[in-house]
Amino acid sequence: MTTKRILxxxxxxxxxxxxxxxxxxxxxxxxxxxxxxxGWDRVNANLPDIIVLDVMMPVKDGFQMCKELKADSRTADIPVVMLTAVADHIADTSYTQYDAMSMEAEDYIPKGPDCTDQVVKSVREFLEI
Incomplete structure (x- = not known):
């Protein structure tokens, strides 16, 4: 069995x-x-089996990266698990609920105290491990 790669x-x-x-x-x-x-540099260097991707980041946010991943034939089928605190920050950012709903990510996990366990659960399910 080959080792699964997670970004x-x-x-x-x-x-x-x-x-x-x-x-x-x-x-x-x-x-x-x-x-x-x-993140894109890491994807191009070695394609992962799954990507755990935060929404609110500097330089290029998770929404933009997810759009680019899903538009690229090399990466379109890589599952993306989005992490979002957007619901808590909509009033003070340019992010909207529509942005989140328009993504083609396979899972959305709200950021919070217990979200790391949810991330592990989602990754296990998608990678079937």
Whole structure:
């Protein structure tokens, strides 16, 4: 059985560290990036089996990266699990609920205290591990 590759793209280093540690316990290879541009660099260097992608990030946000992933024939079939605190920040950002609903991501997980367990559960289901 080949090792599954997971890319985690989020601008919060502490959150990334926690998610990375939990996913590595599944015997997966976990790569990380801290914005959408760096995320694309990681995707192009080595295609992942699944991407865990935060919405609100600097440089290139998760919505834009997800749109680009789904528009590219090389990456369109890679499952994307979106992490979003957008519902809590709509009033003070340019993000809208329509933006979230228009994404072609396979799963949406609200960011919160217990969301890392939900991320692991979603990744396990999509990768069938």
């Amino acid at each position: 985690v793209v989020d601008d919060d280093p502490d959150f990334v560290s926690v998610v990375q540690n939990k996913l590595e316990k599944l015997n997966c290879s976990v790569d990380v990036a801290y914005d959408g541009v760096e």
